Amino acid sequence: MTVATPVRIGPVKAACSNCNLRELCLPVGLSPEQVGQLDELVATRRTVPRGETLFRTGDSFQSLFAVRTGFFKTCVSAEDGRDQVTGFQMSGELLGLDGISTDRHACDAVALEDSTVCVIPFHDLEGLSMQITELQRVFHKIMSREIVRDHGVMLLLGSMRAEERVAAFLLNLTQRLHVRGFSRSELVLRMTREEIGSYLGLKLETVSRTFSRLQDDGVLEVKQRQIRIVDHNALLQIVNASTC
Amino acid sequence: MTVATPVRIGPVKAACSNCNLRELCLPVGLSPEQVGQLDELVATRRTVPRGETLFRTGDSFQSLFAVRTGFFKTCVSAEDGRDQVTGFQMSGELLGLDGISTDRHACDAVALEDSTVCVIPFHDLEGLSMQITELQRVFHKIMSREIVRDHGVMLLLGSMRAEERVAAFLLNLTQRLHVRGFSRSELVLRMTREEIGSYLGLKLETVSRTFSRLQDDGVLEVKQRQIRIVDHNALLQIVNASTC
DNA sequence: CGGATGCTTGAGGTCTATCAAAGCGAGTGG
DNA sequence: CCACTCGCTTTGATAGACCTCAAGCATCCG
Numbered sequence: 001m002t003v004a005t006p007v008r009i010g011p012v013k014a015a016c017s018n019c020n021l022r023e024l025c026l027p028v029g030l031s032p033e034q035v036g037q038l039d040e041l042v043a044t045r046r047t048v049p050r051g052e053t054l055f056r057t058g059d060s061f062q063s064l065f066a067v068r069t070g071f072f073k074t075c076v077s078a079e080d081g082r083d084q085v086t087g088f089q090m091s092g093e094l095l096g097l098d099g100i101s102t103d104r105h106a107c108d109a110v111a112l113e114d115s116t117v118c119v120i121p122f123h124d125l126e127g128l129s130m131q132i133t134e135l136q137r138v139f140h141k142i143m144s145r146e147i148v149r150d151h152g153v154m155l156l157l158g159s160m161r162a163e164e165r166v167a168a169f170l171l172n173l174t175q176r177l178h179v180r181g182f183s184r185s186e187l188v189l190r191m192t193r194e195e196i197g198s199y200l201g202l203k204l205e206t207v208s209r210t211f212s213r214l215q216d217d218g219v220l221e222v223k224q225r226q227i228r229i230v231d232h233n234a235l236l237q238i239v240n241a242s243t244c
Numbered sequence: 245m246t247v248a249t250p251v252r253i254g255p256v257k258a259a260c261s262n263c264n265l266r267e268l269c270l271p272v273g274l275s276p277e278q279v280g281q282l283d284e285l286v287a288t289r290r291t292v293p294r295g296e297t298l299f300r301t302g303d304s305f306q307s308l309f310a311v312r313t314g315f316f317k318t319c320v321s322a323e324d325g326r327d328q329v330t331g332f333q334m335s336g337e338l339l340g341l342d343g344i345s346t347d348r349h350a351c352d353a354v355a356l357e358d359s360t361v362c363v364i365p366f367h368d369l370e371g372l373s374m375q376i377t378e379l380q381r382v383f384h385k386i387m388s389r390e391i392v393r394d395h396g397v398m399l400l401l402g403s404m405r406a407e408e409r410v411a412a413f414l415l416n417l418t419q420r421l422h423v424r425g426f427s428r429s430e431l432v433l434r435m436t437r438e439e440i441g442s443y444l445g446l447k448l449e450t451v452s453r454t455f456s457r458l459q460d461d462g463v464l465e466v467k468q469r470q471i472r473i474v475d476h477n478a479l480l481q482i483v484n485a486s487t488c
Numbered sequence: 489c490g491g492a493t494g495c496t497t498g499a500g501g502t503c504t505a506t507c508a509a510a511g512c513g514a515g516t517g518g
Numbered sequence: 519c520c521a522c523t524c525g526c527t528t529t530g531a532t533a534g535a536c537c538t539c540a541a542g543c544a545t546c547c548g
Contacts, residue, residue, distance in 0.1 A: 076395045079484045084399040098395065100388035107395060126381065130374045137370065143387045144344035150394035151320050151342065151351060155328040157401035158445035162504070193527065201402035203505055208528055224513080224527070240323050406536070436494065447537055452496055468495070468545075 015039055016118075024092030024179065025066050026120070026138060034132050041128055042066075044119045048111040054095060056108045061099025063119045067091050070115020071190040074098075074107045075198070085199040087149075088112075088173075088191060091180060096122075097146055112190040157201045165200040166210045167238040170220075174229065185232065189225040259283055260362075268336030268423065269310050270364070270382060278376050285372055286310070288363045292355040298339060300352045305343025307363045311335050314359020315434040318342075318351045319442070329443040331393075332356075332435060334420060340366075341390055356434040401445045409444040410454045411482040414464075418473065429476065433469040 016027045016038045026042075027035045045068065048054050054065060057077065067089050074095065077083040086107060089095055098106040100122065129136035156165050170187075178184045189196070193204040200207065211227075214220040219235060221228040229235065260271045260282045270286075271279045289312065292298050298309060301321065311333050318339065321327040330351060333339055342350040344366065373380035400409055414431075422428045433440070437448040444451065455471075458464040463479060465472040473479065 076399050078399060078403070082399075082403045084395075084402045086395045086398050097388055098392050100384050101392050102385075106392045126377070126384070130377065130380065133370070133374065136374065136380075140344050140370070140387075141346075143384075143391070144341055146391055147387070147394065148342050148345050148350045150391065150398065151328075151330045153398055154330050154394065154401060155320050155322060155326075157398060158328045158442065159322070159326045192525090198402065204527080205506085205529085206504060209504095212528070437496095438494085448494090449496080449538085450536060453536095456496070 016042055019068070021066075021068065021092040026094070026135075026142070029138055030132070030134055034134060037128060037132065038135070041124045042118050042120050046117050046119055048072075048115045048117065050111055050113045050115075052111055054109040054111065054117060055099070055105045057105055059099075059105045061096065061103050061105050061122070063096065063121050064125065065095040065109075065117040065119060067093050067095065068116045068118050070117075071112045072109050072115060073112055073191060073195060073199075074109050076107045083198065085191075085195055086153075088199070090176060094120075094142060094146075097143055112195075162200075162202055162206050162210050163213070164239055164241065165202065166196075166207065166214070167235045169196065169200055170227065170229065171235055171239060185229045187227050187229075189227060260286055263312070265310075265312065265336040270338070270379075270386070273382055274376070274378050278378060281372060281376065282379070285368045286362050286364050290361050290363055292316075292359045292361065294355055294357050294359075296355055298353040298355065298361060299343070299349045301349055303343075303349045305340065305347050305349050305366070307340065307365045308369065309339040309353075309361040309363060311337050311339065312360045312362050314361075315356045316353050316359060317356055317435060317439060317443075318353050320351045327442065329435075329439055330397075332417075332443065335424060338364075338386060338390075341387055356439075397443075406444075406446055406450050406454050407457070408483055408485065409446065410440075410451065410458070411479045413440065413444055414471065414473065415479055415483060429473045431471050431473075433471060 016022055016025070017032065017035050019025070019027075022028065022035060027038055030038065046054075046065070048070070054072065055061075069091060072089040072095060073085050074087050074089065075083045075085045089109075095109050095117065096105065125135075125139070129139055156168055160168065173189075174182075174184055174187055177187055191199075193207045196202075197204045197207045202210075211220065211222045215222045217234070219229070219231045219238075221230055260266050260269070261276065261279050263269070263271075266272065266279060271282055274282065290298075290309070292314070298316065299305075313335060316333040316339060317329050318331045318333065319327045319329045333353075339353050339361065340349065369379075369383070373383055400412055404412065417433075418426075418428055418431055421431055435443075437451045440446075441448045441451045446454075455464065455466045459466045461478070463473070463475045463482075465474055
């Protein structure tokens with residue numbers, strides 16, 4: 001709203017050392033000294049207003065980005081324009097891993113609210129991870145975790161019904177929010193029904209109907225994007241339901 | 245068939261240097277000298293008879309595996325027993341990247357035919373990649389490529405219809421086989437209809453019907469697992485079809 | 489040769505998509 | 519301050535794609 005395109009915030013020290021996300025982000029498990037070395041690498045931040053892209057498919061890949069504040073979606077597009085949301089990223093999570101493969105980004109990253117990211121020049125990260133065993137290890141684990149997450153989404157898309165997908169989605173979101181200090185039972189969705197549907201392989205009407213049904217069943221309270229989880233166990237049962 | 249469980253083949257030199265897959269596998273882009281260093285790391289092979297697992301969910305993660313000969317599937321399972329094939333791997337492709345995240349494998353890898361793999365102790369690989377910039381770079385690209393591939397599968401599962409999924413699947417398989425010197429138009433499926441269906445988020449009957457329809461339309465010739473692609477362009481059009 | 493496994497095909501049912509309309513809420517401008 | 523617009527959401531009716539259940543057929547292998 002304030003600016004039309006993302007802007008670089010000058011030479012602002014990113015300072016992983018002082019960041020309260022360091023236990024969720026790249027520095028996890030590093031010694032204070034090692035985090036200090038990261039500080040020199042992660043030198044800049046960038047703000048991305050709501051609705052703007054952090055990067056687009058085909059953009060030259062230079063850096064990874066760590067979400068500092070805000071919320072993103074990533075999506076891939078087919079030639080015919082259909083697109084698929086591949087993930088939602090919140091604070092402490094990395095964006096841009098797709099770009100390493102071909103030195104060009106393979107998806108779009110869009111801010112769903114005004115956001116800030118830390119810029120991690122990838123070349124430098126590779127260099128530093130050749131010096132710090134633990135950093136290399138953490139980075140590999142983060143990439144592997146993304147692969148495992150993707151496989152979970154495949155399971156969801158390939159073999160779950162609408163209600164199960166929505167339940168799994170809500171449980172995943174609340175779990176990640178809880179780690180960041182938010183309530184386990186209340187959340188505000190940052191994305192539209194259509195974006196949820198795209199992520200879950202459903203149409204927006206189906207997402208809406210599913211929310212309504214879960215509300216009727218006393219599992220949720222839904223007020224637009226405000227969700228209250230009334231019966232957490234019911235959600236768990238829905239996800240684990242054995243072909244009933 | 246010959247042995248009940250996978251066995252280690254003693255101290256057989258794997259010798260990436262002499263391997264005709266080295267342009268498709270981990271050594272891609274490395275100098276002969278660097279490949280020589282890899283040789284010392286990738287010291288053993290392992291055979292996996294058809295139907296046996298290379299690793300299972302929960303197994304301790306020690307090594308990555310490069311498929312040398314044969315064919316694998318990987319699959320993840322939900323608590324209720326449903327499972328989802330997350331990929332099919334052929335020669336030169338890596339298995340086990342999922343295990344890095346938690347030091348335990350997060351999926352099962354099953355040989356679909358008698359296969360051999362090269363064992364790549366991961367700890368050693370991390371060590372060597374701290375010495376050889378190019379190796380680190382190649383490894384990161386391989387992991388990233390897996391992430392990009394997974395996103396493509398999400399797009400397929402989330403927004404394509406049965407015929408498009410099957411067409412995309414066949415094009416993907418033939419493309420990978422072609423790189424390995426096989427025909428672009430003929431292939432022998434190594435997996436059952438059920439496994440294809442699991443990968444594509446369809447039931448085996450739907451896969452079978454889709455094959456039959458494509459055959460009736462003159463796009464394919466299907467004889468059980470033998471597939472001949474009669475009209476390659478038609479397959480391409482099906483995949484790129486804009487919501488017709 | 490005969491059982492086991494996998495594949496094909498049909499009929500009917502279910503879930504989700506599609507199309508359409510109305511409701512809600514936030515921000516805008518008169 | 520209120521009416522208005524716009525984007526998003528909800529809800530209904532209908533249609534279509536895929537699933538389920540079931541039977542018969544092919545193929546492989548002991």
